[in-house]
Amino acid sequence: MTDRIPPPQSVLERLRARPDEDIRQARLDPDAFWLSQAATYEWTRMPTTGLTWNRPEMAWFEDGETNITLNALDRHAQGETRTRAALIWVSEDEQVQIYTYGTLHDRVSRAAAGLRALGVQSGDRVVIYMPLTPEGVIAMLACARIGAVHSVVYAGLGVTALRERIQDAGARVVITADVGYRRGKLVDLYAIAAEAISDLVGVNDLVLWERIKTLHREHDSRTVPWEDLFTHGKVEAVPVAAEHPLFVLYTSGSTGKPKGVIHTHAGYMVGTSYHLKSLFDVHPGDVFFCTSDIGWIVGHSYIVYGPLVSGATVMFREGAPDFPDTGVLWRLIEKYGVNVLFTAPTALRLFMKLGAEVVKPYDLSSLRVIACAGEALNPEAWRWAQEHIGGGLGEGAHAMVIDNWWQTELGAPTLGTHASWPARPGYAGPLLAGVDADVVDERGEPVPNGQQGYLVIRRPFPSMMRGVHGNPEKYAAIWNENPAGYLSGDLALRDEHGYISILGRADDVLSVAGHRIGSADVEDALVSHPAVAEAAVIGVPDPLKGESILAHVILRRGFGDQVGRGLRASLTEHVRRELGPIATPGEIRVVDTLPKTRSGKIMRRVLRAQALGQDPGDLSTLEG
Template sequence: MTDSSSGRPERIPTPPGVLARLRYDPQADIEQARTDPEGFWLGQAGHFEWSKPPTSALKWERPRHEWFADGETNITLNALDRHARGEARTRAALIWISEDEQAHIYTYGTLHDRVSRFAAGLQSIGVRRGDRVVIYMPLTPEGVIAMLACARIGAVHSVVYAGLGVGALRDRIEDAGARVVITANHGYRRGKIVDLYSVAAEAIGDLVSVDYLVLLERGEGMHRERESRTVDFNELMKRGRAEAVPVGAEDPLFILYTSGSTGKPKGVIHTHGGYMVGTSYHMKAFLDVHPGDVFFCTSDIGWIVGHSYIVYGPLVSGSTIMFREGAPDYPDPGVLWRLIEKFGVDVLFTAPTTLRMFMKLGEGVLAPYDLSSLRLVACAGEALNPEAWRWAQEHVAGGQGEGAHAVVVDNWWQTELGAPTIGTHGRWPARPGFAGKPLAGVDADVVDENGDPVATGQQGLLVIRTPFPSMMRGVHGNEEKYNAAWSENPAGYTSGDLAMKDEYGYISILGRTDDVLSVAGHRIGSADVEDALVSHPAVAEAAVIGIPDPVKGEAIIANVILRQGFEGQVGRGLRASITEHVRRELGPIGAPAEIRVVDALPKTRSGKIMRRVLRAQALGQDPGDLTTLEG
């Protein structure tokens, strides 16, 4: 169905039965945050334990902003201690599911004990407040424990997704200046063992700044020589218990690397106070998750969704988070839905890629399972296309009529923003193809290059005019890159996304303005892939683009110019060699789906590669204005 005036999808109301199941209405919050942002955010901060309560919310002198700056706390006081002291002590904090579907449950009391023990272990090897620790772990409870243990003693963790390769891991260790790296001997993926220890050991190689490599042994353990700096994860658990170290609200909590269009990935900094208040607020206000609810997030701790909505948001909020190691369709396509039924999941947070995968497999995969416990399904990480929304609303949420038990909601945010920023709240009508409207405390707009709002229905740049608590505080070691995000456009923080606003205030995300690729919900910079390509001995120059993929969102196409002497060797073997080289350097998400050998790349007269021309050629489209193309 469409609007008769515009031809676009109409606003689809949430079924009345679903509205009755939703517990939180944010409308009053949105109004208060607009008229009294100071009072609103101080009120939200008042829900938590502080060693020293803050007396003010925002201090802002563009581009710098601070939140609750005179307050002191530690995020683990609110994620662990306050729950472990009360009736929530025996409540499930974590439900971890192994790839073979074995469930391991950690109560708040148990998790508090494990984190306190590992925090003491880290202190015993010299980790102190402000030190950086890189975590290269599979999606396991020990990975979560390592994150919380760092936070507990005021150390700054930097989680690196365990699918990334040696080069990507080494770059992040060096940039963060990490003294300790935490890893496991292996992870599991589709029934196969994924070696992590060898990658970590090679990555630290001659990095004299790294003092220790902490190793968690899983399964059958090690059958090879250990790096001399290796210490045992479980041995560190035997060195006492550590109390939470009070830190300033603006003390760094973690550094998380995200891809940019040029240069190395940037290390986004989030802090204890504002990140805690912002992420936990959206647990109740947007995701409608409350203490005692079972919340299933299919992300990974290597990404911002995993930080915010596997670890900190759910635990601070006192809910039960369920997460699983392994692919969502292995060992069979029913595993995800079987777990939802078995554990009575209330809210599911997943990626559009996952929904599109099941859409391709067909609704018969879901048919054997009772999904009626679900009341909300949230999607983020990339654009949720209208077809996937409609399929999920019909087959996961029960349709749009009286039989509906849930609602599918879209939302948009970034590593830099920490929490949902634009979204379609479950109480609002859906606009398939539109992420939604600005949430409480968010002043977002679509503007032109001068910062002026564009007309309704016109494409423009998505900006955020004023900061909110969960936004990043900086880029590690690169103040210039942080400042650029606030100076590129006069209107405010520049997201790097193109967008369009409709007459109802809903915003549709149209794509990136830079050269960042989105593969299965994971952002990876074109520069990262190109750097890996040209480090292969056969590749002289490279340019990569993303083209639409019905499941992954985008597939990477690499255009390469070969070095002299390799021109006559073009074939399957060379392409495989290049692909495997990139896979080793960046991990599977950076591996090109196709390698095209070319004689030249389209460039401007100043030498910049015109990727839009390559993209247009790949899609059979008009490349547009070519007046700046090199002759």
């Protein structure tokens, strides 16, 4: 099989977007290109300026004024689009709720009035700790409507992780639910949220959506029923400056403390919705199925804001992709005529492991694009998905599997392979419209094709983050550490056609099933267990998750004779409680020492080399 695989004519004929001319225009004049995109949206004051940049500080459309909900709701809640489905939500047991644009507009306007009645003002921070349900989406949009800044925390994270994010954001209101569902079991979200705020005097209200009315228990005195938000009438969208913050979303960094990435109303709106149309080929009236969660950037960009701004119908589902049975995703695609699927490599590898017979019974011909991001999409998974979900590579194919790469910090796809371009499995793709990126060395000099280097972005584009909440030094370092520009933290290489392959993290951030987890976060959780004196964790290849966590621990005196299943189980459950299930180590090794530099820094690359049977390289700085 050749390295580059052209799309079949049968797929080309079904595509609506062809971004080649956009790429050419954006290279000639990026400001003019992005202003032309911005002009297609609703503004209370139309912008006339593109990028204002004094590295690292940037602004897009700085003289403009809008509110993202004017474009996500108001303009679609009029005329014939009012009755178009905005959200199709499916519960774990396949109960369905459909919200039209008119209904969603009404619910959001009322929820926003309720938040205002609680005293939430423009610029205030609200933490949302909700399951993947329409109520979580409504909470996000309600905050945006009054100019409040939401911070969604993934409902799989534990007490400590939630408390840290509430504190760092300075949230005065937290919104949660009584329970979430995971593989048929209840997850007590309210208990986690109540414990997280128990000693936080800055939190005034804990808004509670009760799904199970018979689940009676004592409530925190700050608890406000979700239904109370809808008793205060409606509010109109509050016009805000283009650079007004929309949300803070926390992502793991290599230093241990989660960093709060700041995105803004206008630039994020323009960037995310542009790529939904141009790369993912999603247009008004299409059914777009995203399998992510609102706790992650993909859920923000491509469950909530991108599809709604674009007037599409977005489908999302609470629950694992193979529960209650392995056919649930494919059954939904067939039933609702899904046109574009956005999923993770982990999900594709899961179904590849289960076998083609899982997919075979279903008619997936409505699909024309299967987009995949979150971690590296390996060539084997790409080929399997193209064959069994996309219909193969012959003229009977109905869809193409497309890879793409981006980050929480970038908001929207940055590299990607459009379905009309040749695919190169294992490569995310070339630069997308408006992106100026490169693969460079430590001095910022471009490396030759085929050689590993650091992936950097030379010039900002609209959906990029505007800062790190409460930590301007961290934000500046991301832009200034490498002379070439924004340092993504990923190692990459480029081929002769400009396609870029992502090789993995250059820092100590793990990528488990598409979720970025700081190694220091897991190490801190392990060391907080009474049996552990010191810990070091690394990521090792996993055929399903991409990476799994391998932990090395040194035990405290007196615990050495307790090594066994009980101790390992105790450590595993401790990490699960502190950080949530996604941070659970796949393996825990008890060791006597850890490799360190003479200054005391743990050399995780040595542990990684040992685990993979590789040469650890230069050990001249290793502690004697």
